Structures are given as C-alpha cells and as structure tokens.
Amino acid sequence: MTGQKSAPGWRELPHGAVPYKSSREYKTGDWGVLKPKIDFGRCTKCTLCHFYCPEGAIRMRGDGYPEVDYDFCKGCGICAAECPVKCIEMVRRG
Amino acid sequence: MSLREMAKQPDLLAPGHRLCAGCGEAVTARLVLKAVRGPTIVTAATGCLEVATTIFPYTAWDLPWIHTAFENAAANASGIEAAFRAMKRKGRGPLAKYEHIDVIAFAGDGGTYDIGLQALSGALERGHDFVYVLLDNEAYMNTGIQRSGGTPRCAATTTSPAGRVIPGKREWKKPIDEIVVAHEIPYVATVSASYPTDLIRKMRCALEAEGPAFIHAFVPCPRGWRFPSEQTIALGRLAVQTCLFPLWECRLEEGRPRYTLSSPSLSIAKNPERKRPIEEYLEKQGRFRHLFRPERRDDLIKEIQEWVDLKWERLLEKAL
Ligand code: SF4
Ligand code: SF4
Numbered sequence: 001m002t003g004q005k006s007a008p009g010w011r012e013l014p015h016g017a018v019p020y021k022s023s024r025e026y027k028t029g030d031w032g033v034l035k036p037k038i039d040f041g042r043c044t045k046c047t048l049c050h051f052y053c054p055e056g057a058i059r060m061r062g063d064g065y066p067e068v069d070y071d072f073c074k075g076c077g078i079c080a081a082e083c084p085v086k087c088i089e090m091v092r093r094g
Numbered sequence: 095m096s097l098r099e100m101a102k103q104p105d106l107l108a109p110g111h112r113l114c115a116g117c118g119e120a121v122t123a124r125l126v127l128k129a130v131r132g133p134t135i136v137t138a139a140t141g142c143l144e145v146a147t148t149i150f151p152y153t154a155w156d157l158p159w160i161h162t163a164f165e166n167a168a169a170n171a172s173g174i175e176a177a178f179r180a181m182k183r184k185g186r187g188p189l190a191k192y193e194h195i196d197v198i199a200f201a202g203d204g205g206t207y208d209i210g211l212q213a214l215s216g217a218l219e220r221g222h223d224f225v226y227v228l229l230d231n232e233a234y235m236n237t238g239i240q241r242s243g244g245t246p247r248c249a250a251t252t253t254s255p256a257g258r259v260i261p262g263k264r265e266w267k268k269p270i271d272e273i274v275v276a277h278e279i280p281y282v283a284t285v286s287a288s289y290p291t292d293l294i295r296k297m298r299c300a301l302e303a304e305g306p307a308f309i310h311a312f313v314p315c316p317r318g319w320r321f322p323s324e325q326t327i328a329l330g331r332l333a334v335q336t337c338l339f340p341l342w343e344c345r346l347e348e349g350r351p352r353y354t355l356s357s358p359s360l361s362i363a364k365n366p367e368r369k370r371p372i373e374e375y376l377e378k379q380g381r382f383r384h385l386f387r388p389e390r391r392d393d394l395i396k397e398i399q400e401w402v403d404l405k406w407e408r409l410l411e412k413a414l
Contacts, residue, residue: 019153023110026152031115047101051290052327054113054120056105060098072109076116076316077324 028055032075034090036068042087049079049088100294103128104156111154113146116323118313118330119229121287123200126227126309127157129297134196135160135174139167139205142236143229165209168217171199171224196301197224203244204234207268218277218306225300225307228270231315239318243268247401248394249381251318256384261394266401274308275344275351281307282351283343288330292356296343312339320380332375334358335368337406342413353413363410372399 045064057072058079068079080088106127113120119142137160138144144161147154162170178195181187189195201210206228214226233251234240241251246267250256254263275282281303285293293311300307314329316322321329333339341356355363362368373395376382385391 017150019148019151021151021153022156023108023112023147023152023154026110026112026149028110028112045098047097048290050101051097051125052121052287054115054117054124054326055109055111056107056124057109060101064098069109074115076326077322078116078121078327081324082327 027071028074029069029071032073033093034075034077035070035073035093036075036077036079036088037091038066038068039087039089040065042085044085046084049083052078052082054078095294097291100128100290106130106156107147108154108156110152111147112149113142114315114317114323116316116326117142118287118315118326119143119231121326122227122229122285122293122311122313125287125290125293126198126200126297126311129294129301130157130196130198131298131301132194132196133192134158134198136198136200137162137167137170137174138199139201139210140164140236141200141202141205141229142231143200143202145236164205166213167199167201167205167210168214168224168226171197171226172217172220172222175222175224197222198301199224199226200229201226202234202236203228203230203232204240204242206230207243207270211273214274215277218274218279218308221279221305223305225297225303225309227297227309227311229311229313231313231318232267233315233318235315235318244270246398248385248398249319250384251381261384261391262381271308271310274310277306278346278349278351279306279308280304280346281343282310283308283356284310284312284339284341286312286330286334286339286341288327288334289341289356289358292341292358296356299343318381320383321378325378329375329378332370332378335362335370336372336375336402337362337369338372338375338402340406340409342409351412353409355409355413363413369406372402 050058055072057069058066080090135158175197178189181190233245239251241254248262250262256262283296314326340359344353
C-alpha cells in the first residue's frame, strides 16, 4: 500500500470486525401486520409457544403464563398455529 | 429436564435478529442453544443464520461467536478446540482458566453438503471434540434460493427452475448422514424443531459425547419453499410423519454404528399405518407446485414416494 511505512505485525492487527451492540436494540416488532392475542382463560401453560417462537419473543412468566414481547414479534403466526388448545388468535396490529 | 424447566433457561440467541418471520433456523438455533451446559464458543459458516444475526453493529449472540467463511466452519471449530487444549496444557492464554469449553459449529446445507464437506470430513477424521449442527433448509437461501446437494429432487429453485423441460432439480438429495456415520464418530442424530424435547436432549448428548458429534436439523424455510410462515413447525412435523426425515440417533458402540429410532419415528415403525403419504407434504409447498398444476405429475409423485419408502426401509434394516 502506498504511504504506509511498514506493515503492522499480526499482533497489532485489529481483532476483527466486532458487532458490539446487542440486537435487542434493533426492534423487529414493526415487521408484521398481525400480532398474537392470548386468551389466558384457556391457556394451559404448556410452554410450546415459547419454544416454537423464532424470535424468542414469548417469555414464560413467573406465574407460568406466556407473555409476548411486541417489540420483537414479527407476526409469523406460528404460536397461534401450534397452540394445542388454540387460545392464541392473530389480530391486526393497530 | 421437563419443558417447563427448559423454558426457564435464558435464550442465548437474542431477539432483534433479522431472519425472516417464521424462519425454521431461528427456532432450531434457539433450541440448540437451550442445551448449552457451560462455557461455549460458537462458530458459524456463511449462511442465513450468520448474515441475519450479525448485521453490523448488532449481534444476536449472547455467547462468544466467530464468523468463518462458507467452507470452513468445521476447520474453525477444530482450531478453537485445539487452541483451548493447547492453552490448557501450557497453563496460559485466555482460555486456560476453563475446565472445559464446548465448541459448536453451525452451517447450512450449502456449507455442509457442498462447500464445507472436506473441512467437515477432515475435522471428523482428526477427532476434534465439537458439535457440528447442520441447518438443512435444502438450498442456498441466503443468496436467493439456489440448489445445493441437500435440495430434494423435483424442488424448484432459481438454478433448477421447473418448466417444460425439467421438473425442478433432477438429482436426489445427497445422503449426508451416511457419509458422516461412515467417519465412525461417537454420535450422529437427526432432529427437527417441531419436536423440541427430542432436539434439546440430542443436542445435550452431542455435547457430552467425547469427540466429534453431528446433528442434522431439518429446517423448513417459508421463503424458499414457498409456504405461509405459520406452517414452519407443521411442515417439519409432516416431514417426520411421512418418513421423509425420520428421527434417529446413531452411537458408535464397540466399533459398530448402532442406530436407534426416536419416539416419533419409532411409533411409525411399530404402526406402519400411521405413515402419511408424501403427497401431503409436497402439496403444501410452492417449490413442488408443478407436481400438481397445471397437470398432476403422478409419475414424479410416485417416484418420490418410492424413494422415501426405500430410504425408510433401509433405515429400519439398520435400526431394528
Ligand atoms: S407471531 Fe411469531 S414472532 Fe410473534 S410471538 Fe407468535 S411465534 Fe413469535
Ligand atoms: S401454546 Fe397455548 S396453551 Fe401453551 S402456553 Fe402457549 S398460549 Fe398457553
């Protein structure tokens, strides 16, 4: 390279391109048109929606019920399709 | 561990990643990481998972993670494991203080069946203690749905389009599991995110195995397979129920590979009437649409069914 006096040794090289922010700072909650609405009266606390959500946007609360983080839910509809008792309904965001 | 207890395990793949809505890789990677048991370093080949989880300056990985090129996830994992052992032996270096470090390599079907095969083979032969997780969504999805060695016959991709001359990809899927089992490594298993307990248990076995372990995950892709995003889990289940992707594990015992069917597939082996026709699986996906419209290609559907039956029979011969 022109203008460079001596090439740096490998010890001086930067440690690589390091993404330094957590993706939690990047909200994906505005991707979807629909969002899940859970009928807690019928929920059996089976936890399946938590395991199947691609975003990890469903957390099991201390009381055993699921809670959706709408900041990240992309509205894919998997939780509603897979809930064994069909207590999740996809509704329009608004 | 019960599902309720596993649900309390913190997620090591953070939300805010940019995989598509309904992506099977995201579900699979989350479940794989639920099995992590201690200090762990992850490396990932180029692919959807890598691209969408580390868009600069963000990262979705809550554990040490190293990107590598398309072809060398297994070589990179070998290097990480060898570096750890060297530091431990010499008693110096940043990893020397750890009792043990697990190493996980993630790669897609392109990075495994095609581009990364020799690096994988070399790492298995050298016997490095790591777990290789193949996320098989059956094409190069990240670059726009090009066919790979993992793409099934008749699937339409951008490089194997279905038209008047050819009905999608002309070749059958490469038998990657047999290739890996032939390396005589301690543990090989097939998993599907549709069966979370089975997946997490097998991933734990893979981590516990001393030496290389291989996990083949079947990963439905809404974008590339052309189906609505909420069907990802249902389609993965159908792949198991049709015996297209049976669930099993294989341990090396006294020099012999011992196959065991996992319960969803074992129940079909015991009750063959539960095996569903492959047509049910094919008709739900746009990549196989040309097998049904404009006219039904019974010849091709039959060919695929026969292939599935043959592979299933061959597995039963080994596993029972
Ligand atoms: S709709 Fe999809 S992203 Fe949203 S909570 Fe349900 S499974 Fe998760
Ligand atoms: S899948 Fe349905 S029943 Fe199970 S925890 Fe979620 S909302 Fe409740």
